[in-house]
Structure formats: structure tokens, C-alpha cells
Amino acid sequence: MIKKLTALLMALCLLMGVSSALAEKLTVTAWDANFNGNALKAAYEDYKANVDPDFELEINIVSASGDVEQAITTAGASYDYSNLSDIVLFQDHFIQSFVMDYPDVWMDLEDAGINWDDFGAEKLSYSTVDGVHYGVPVDNGTAIMAYRVDLLEQCGYTIADMTGITWDKFLEIGKEVYAKTGKALLSMDGNGNDLPYMMLQCEGKSQFKDGKPYITENEDLVKIITLICDMAKEHVLILANDWTGYTNETIMQDQVAGVFNGNWIIPTMSQVTDNAGKWEITSAPTLTGAEGYAANGGSSLYITANCKNPELAKKFLAYTFGGSTQTYDNALRTGGVIGCSISAAKSDVYTEGVPFFNGQAVYSKIVEMGASVPIVEQNDYHYTCRTAISNAIVNIINGADVMEALTNAENELKFAMGL
Amino acid sequence: MQKQKRLGLLAKQKAAGWGFLTPASLLIFVMSFYPMVQAFITSFKTGSAARLQWASPITYNYTRMFQDTVFKTAMGNTFLYLIIQVPIMLILAILLAQLLNNRDLKFRGLFRTMIFLPCATALVSYALIFKTLFAREGLINSMLMGLGIIKENVDWLGQSTTAKAVIIIALLWRWTGYNMVFFLAGLQNIEYSVYEASTIDGANGWQTFWSITVPLLRPVIVMTGIMSINGTLQLFDESVNLTAGGPSNSTITMSHYIYNNAFVGKANFGYTSALAFVVFILVAVLAVINLKVGDTRD
Numbered sequence: 001m002i003k004k005l006t007a008l009l010m011a012l013c014l015l016m017g018v019s020s021a022l023a024e025k026l027t028v029t030a031w032d033a034n035f036n037g038n039a040l041k042a043a044y045e046d047y048k049a050n051v052d053p054d055f056e057l058e059i060n061i062v063s064a065s066g067d068v069e070q071a072i073t074t075a076g077a078s079y080d081y082s083n084l085s086d087i088v089l090f091q092d093h094f095i096q097s098f099v100m101d102y103p104d105v106w107m108d109l110e111d112a113g114i115n116w117d118d119f120g121a122e123k124l125s126y127s128t129v130d131g132v133h134y135g136v137p138v139d140n141g142t143a144i145m146a147y148r149v150d151l152l153e154q155c156g157y158t159i160a161d162m163t164g165i166t167w168d169k170f171l172e173i174g175k176e177v178y179a180k181t182g183k184a185l186l187s188m189d190g191n192g193n194d195l196p197y198m199m200l201q202c203e204g205k206s207q208f209k210d211g212k213p214y215i216t217e218n219e220d221l222v223k224i225i226t227l228i229c230d231m232a233k234e235h236v237l238i239l240a241n242d243w244t245g246y247t248n249e250t251i252m253q254d255q256v257a258g259v260f261n262g263n264w265i266i267p268t269m270s271q272v273t274d275n276a277g278k279w280e281i282t283s284a285p286t287l288t289g290a291e292g293y294a295a296n297g298g299s300s301l302y303i304t305a306n307c308k309n310p311e312l313a314k315k316f317l318a319y320t321f322g323g324s325t326q327t328y329d330n331a332l333r334t335g336g337v338i339g340c341s342i343s344a345a346k347s348d349v350y351t352e353g354v355p356f357f358n359g360q361a362v363y364s365k366i367v368e369m370g371a372s373v374p375i376v377e378q379n380d381y382h383y384t385c386r387t388a389i390s391n392a393i394v395n396i397i398n399g400a401d402v403m404e405a406l407t408n409a410e411n412e413l414k415f416a417m418g419l
Numbered sequence: 420m421q422k423q424k425r426l427g428l429l430a431k432q433k434a435a436g437w438g439f440l441t442p443a444s445l446l447i448f449v450m451s452f453y454p455m456v457q458a459f460i461t462s463f464k465t466g467s468a469a470r471l472q473w474a475s476p477i478t479y480n481y482t483r484m485f486q487d488t489v490f491k492t493a494m495g496n497t498f499l500y501l502i503i504q505v506p507i508m509l510i511l512a513i514l515l516a517q518l519l520n521n522r523d524l525k526f527r528g529l530f531r532t533m534i535f536l537p538c539a540t541a542l543v544s545y546a547l548i549f550k551t552l553f554a555r556e557g558l559i560n561s562m563l564m565g566l567g568i569i570k571e572n573v574d575w576l577g578q579s580t581t582a583k584a585v586i587i588i589a590l591l592w593r594w595t596g597y598n599m600v601f602f603l604a605g606l607q608n609i610e611y612s613v614y615e616a617s618t619i620d621g622a623n624g625w626q627t628f629w630s631i632t633v634p635l636l637r638p639v640i641v642m643t644g645i646m647s648i649n650g651t652l653q654l655f656d657e658s659v660n661l662t663a664g665g666p667s668n669s670t671i672t673m674s675h676y677i678y679n680n681a682f683v684g685k686a687n688f689g690y691t692s693a694l695a696f697v698v699f700i701l702v703a704v705l706a707v708i709n710l711k712v713g714d715t716r717d
Contacts, residue, residue, distance in 0.1 A: 249556065398666075
């Protein structure tokens, strides 16, 4: 009898052990082992070491950010969330559309105890839908305008000369740089062109107004599109045919003297080790000549409806990416992930000079610039709009009339939106 | 008594037949027909994927298509590929088959394998290889530069006409060998004595080809025609991987556009299903026309 009882007890203990081990485990999906994968690893190690030694985190890495977004679309549309991990990481522009389309997939973070004031308002404006917080910011999407100072110098300019200039002046200098060095001052993926969005954000405006497309009547946008086309015609801007063309050819094959994009582009730039120490960053030009600040393509972590232990997930996120210096420092050190937490950016790792950028303390500068990014209207048709405008730009460069091409783009977008 | 036994055998054979047919039929029903019915129902709904509602009016998705400029472009592109690529490919395939059917040709097996080999490559990988070949700094450009034909690198995939041409070239490379195999099989069924008789009658190669080969190959031509039309209307991989539909939608195909509507950007499954049904109807109509044209019965 006693034997039986002990056996039963032991079995019970075992069961409880197993179930408690299961309960302390979370799964998360991200897409870049060297970048956000490392940031999650840093968070895991931080939480395991300082909060809960039994904690386990399974990090699934997929090959591209699009894979995460597609998995969510598929799960959301089929009402089958069983294949989603507890926490997912994806790009900020998607969450508005995801909450609208698949409201049941997400858990809000209102009771997670996160100090939201510690994040830039612009960053939070993506992951907040109708005043409810859904995501914990991971990487900072703040745009950097990086220049090759050695090439600028050949043309008689310094990084200070490039700060607070108008796009017209940028075009002038760009022509000179191309004539003297054969390099373009800017490049972008012409098929998914992020320049109009970022340049417009520098002006504090959006391609949407009150939920409707704001394109042909948006004078600043029309000016920006005209400028982009002029730059492309003058060899100041290379528009690659696709994303790999942009990263692998224009940047990694050393065809440009300037890069303007979200700071996650830094690892791509760093691939060209020959140019280490020759880059510096500053704010973007604007139409008026004020310093321009923009953001593009940062990502955040979201808890899905498939999460068996939302309490743990909330605790984990609140402790780590909610503002733990250890998580943020290691994410930056091992993954180059620049976070969004304002207080965490005060640590030494952030204020160190970076050799690739000529000793400039780019990380703290990026977080600082992030605080100045104006909030602009977001719309769940962001990517549809981007495609339409990208196509318009290609057509204008090939000879179409500016207003005609933009009217077509606006109609295309209105059609997709059902307006 | 004897009669009964024979019936029993027939029934047995019948049962065996049904036994063999059932698994495949069931699978086709579950995997193809059921989704088709579901898609048809979805095509009358609107709204975001998780909150689909009946459209009002019920044909909303179908009437909406007429205002869709991108779909019109996609349809134009697809039919352009169809009109240019399919005839060239089929003619090339017949000619190659005819050449390789020659009994006096040496290394026939080797040539046949070489021409068929492109079919063994996966659609995505061959599309990506063509993309690298025709890149701005790609092999084709360096070759043409080396030969002095062009003075500066051509942006093949960045201009609408050249991008379309690249897709057509890629399709020809990939599918000609595939169709050739069908023609080769068809040619093998033609008695050699027919050719010998025509030679005795004094027919030249050209006459033999048109008066004997083509009429006797007619069923194969109809079949490859239907398959090619069907395949081209559903063209997807090349548009997605080689050109990403660009520049400015000038190479996008109908299937690619359908995919974009469902999985890229904002999902609109109702409209997507309606578009898919239009393609389905187009394929059916073209196949019927093709069958009627190729029908030899009076």
C-alpha cells in the first residue's frame, strides 16, 4: 500500500514537474538569426538569469520577415491559430491591418505593467490600435542618412554641410559626387520604394488623410515624387529592380556614397569592410531645409491567441524589452539591434563610438533622432499604397506625366480600399 | 449455372475497378472539388479575411473587376505571353521532335536528354537563375559587352519590353523540351512505312511534314495546346521570382495578381476568389475552343 502510494506520489511529482516545465516555456518566431534572433536570445538569457531559472524560450527563425506575416495571414484567415508561436515578431506597418482583419489573434498588453512613456511616441503609434497597446517595441526603425565622408571630401563637402539641407541642394551635391566619383548619393528598391514615405514623414505628413489616400492633392508629396524622378534621371539615385538588387548590388557592391533607410540597414552596409571608418550619419534633408527625421520598418513583439501562458509571456516581455538594460545592451552587442527604450539607451554600450562610422556614437544618436520623428497618419493599406506609388515613379521616369501617373496610383489605391 | 459464374466474375471486376478508383476520386474530391465550391462561395463575399460577409449586391466582386486597371494589365500581359510564347514553343517543339526522330542521327539520346533537361529544374530556381543572368551586372550583359554588341549594361528586367522578352525567353527554354517529348512519343506511333511510301511518291521533306506528320500528330498537338494554354494562363513563378511583376506591373500575370490580392499587403479573399474563377472560366473556354478546332470527327 505504501509502495503504491509513494509510486503515485512520485508519478504526481513527475507530472507536476513536467507540467511546470511546460508552463515556463514560451515559443517565439523571428526571421534573422544574426539580428533579431540574437536580440531574443539576449532577452531569454537575461530573464533566465535574473528572474526565473526554469524559464525556457524556443526561438524559431524563418527565412524572411514576409514568412511571419504570411503565417499570420494564413492562420488568421483559417481561424486555426495552432501553428502560431506564443509570441511573434513582425514589421510595424502590418499590425494596424492585422488587428483590423484578425482581431481574435492578438492579446492586448494593457495589464502587462509596461512603462509606455519610456518609448518614443512615434514608435508606439504603430502598435497602438484605438488606444490599446498590442506590441512591445524591439528594433528601432529610425532612419539614418549615412554619407561616405571620404567621397564628400573629394567634392569639398563635410558631413556638417549635408546636415539641414534642402533636397534641391542634395540633388546639386549629388550631381557633383556622381561627376567626380562615379557613385550615386542614394539608392532604393524601386519596386517597394520607401523613399516617398520617409521623405514625406520628414515633412510631418502622410500619404493618407482621415483614412483616405492623400496623393495628388498633397503638394509636398508631388514635389517629393518629382524630386525622386529627377534624382534618378541625374544618376544621383539608383532605383534597383528589387530588394536584393538594392542591398546586394547598390550597397554591397559599393555603388553608392549615401544610404537613407531604417537603421537596420547598417548590417548590410557593414558587409563592405573596405569602407569601414568612412561613413558618418546625420539627419535627412527636407523640402524646407530643416533637419528631417523619419522611421521605417522597425518591428515589435506581439502575443498571439495561441499562447497557453499569456501571463508568463507578458511578464517576460515587460521585464526584458520593457526596459532591461542587460537585454538591450546584449541585443546591440550581439545582434546590432538598436532598441527603442529611452532609458536603456543611456548605457555605455549605446554611447560608445563605432569604428565603422568613424568613431561616431551612432547608437545613442539614432535613439535621440528617434525621439524627434514626427507621428504621421498610419493606414492598413500602407503596402498597397507603396506599390502604387513605386509604380508611378517608374512610369514617370520612363516618360509619363507626373500628375497623370499619380492620379492613376491614387485611383488604384482607392480601388483596392473600396472607396 | 455457367451464366451465374460469369456474372460473378463481372461483378468482381467491377468491384475491383471501383476499388482502384475510389481513393483517387476521394482525394480529388476533397483536395480539388470541395475547395473549388468553397472558393465559389467565398467569391460572393467581401470584407477582411476573418470577417467575411455576403456582398451586396451579391455580384459585387465580379462587377468590381471591370474597374480594376491592374487586373486588366495582368490579363493583357498573360495573353501577350500566350499569343507569342505558345505558338513559338509548339512549333519549335515539333521541329525538334522531327529532327530528333531521324533514325540516322547520331547521339540522338544525348540530344533528347539535353533538350528535355530544363524541365528537370524547379520553377523557382530556373527563374532565379534567369534573373541573375539578366541582371544589370549579369552574364548576358558581360557577354554582349565583350562581343561589342552593346556599349553599356542593359537593364533587362528594368524596362517593360525587355522584361517581357526575358520572361518569354525563359518560358521557351523551360517548356520547349517538355512539349517535345510528347511530340516524340506521337511521332513514334507513326508507321515508318508511311514515310517510305511518301518518299517513293516523290514528296519532299516539307510536304511529308505538312501532309503526314502534322495531321497524324493532331491529337498530340491539341493536347499540348490545351496544356500550354492552361499553364500560361496560370503563369505564376516566373512573374513572381524573375521580375516580381515589375517594372510597374508590366510583367505581372493574372495568377500573380491574384496571389498579391490574397497574401501581399491587405488580404481580400472574396475578390481574390472571384478573380480566380474568372481565370478558371477563361481556361475552360479556351480548352473547349481548342478541342472543337482539333476535333477530327464530322
